[in-house]
Amino acid sequence: MAKSKYEYVKQFERDDSLIPNTWLVIRIDGRGFHKFSERHQFEKPNDRRALDLMNKCAETVMTEIHDIILAYGQSDEYSFVLKKECDLYCRREAKILSTIVSLFTSNYVFLWKSYFADKELQYPPSFDGRIVQYPSDNNLRDYLSWRQADCHINNLYNTCFWALVHSGKTETEAENILRGTLSSDKNELLHSLFNINYNNIPEMYRKGSVLVKQEIDFKTLNQKGVEVIRKKKIVTILHVDIIQNKFWKEHPELNIITI
């Protein structure tokens, strides 16, 4: 069939293929979630239902996009790791990024009611996203360690901050008390003033959420009606340390070096 005279416009499209053989990390982050969490009266510092909703959206994305081998989430963000040899959409950046961001966002809206039966969604939330390529396993591990360390630092600070505010301090007073304090000071403050042992705070808040795929056996009937065992991958959620070697040794299927 003859090409239409308009087809030349395709020449204006840019090639945005990501270079081969690199880990692809897609990080999405809630846009203006400071305001969003206020408008929806999220509990401070951690709203269990909001985090569960984020985790469910990530699980759906991970189930749908087979090349995602790992995801890590905390606060209003999620990072998805695609394997090095991934050839999804011929590694076209915009296709991969826009698909993941929109799938996550539509799920957030779609599933809202299942998590907040008593709260109307006040306005449509949105997420931004980026893709970063990491050439080495160590770069990838350092990326994930960075996000988990960020989770820990923020959560420790926010736990102290809101404990102080709930005990009657103003937000400015709480800020002043915490200015310049070390981790050990914050742990001590929680313990001495509020009898809180930071290590007893739920791991989901302290460590964030790690999603991996686990291969499981399941029984089914084959075409002849005979019971057979098949394998399928299901997404499992963990709240564990991913900075140390232990996690990576326990997950050889991720194929990431542990030295």
Ligand code: DGT
């Ligand atoms: P952005 O990402 O530049 O569009 O701006 P924000 O406002 O989303 O800022 P960001 O992503 O740095 O920080 C996340 C905000 O979301 C932060 O203000 C705290 C809020 N947030 C996230 N999870 C929770 C939660 O479980 N409870 C409460 N109260 N707030 C949360």
Ligand code: MG
């Ligand atoms: Mg942001």
Ligand code: MG
């Ligand atoms: Mg945000």
Ligand code: MG
């Ligand atoms: Mg954020």
Ligand code: MG
């Ligand atoms: Mg189309």
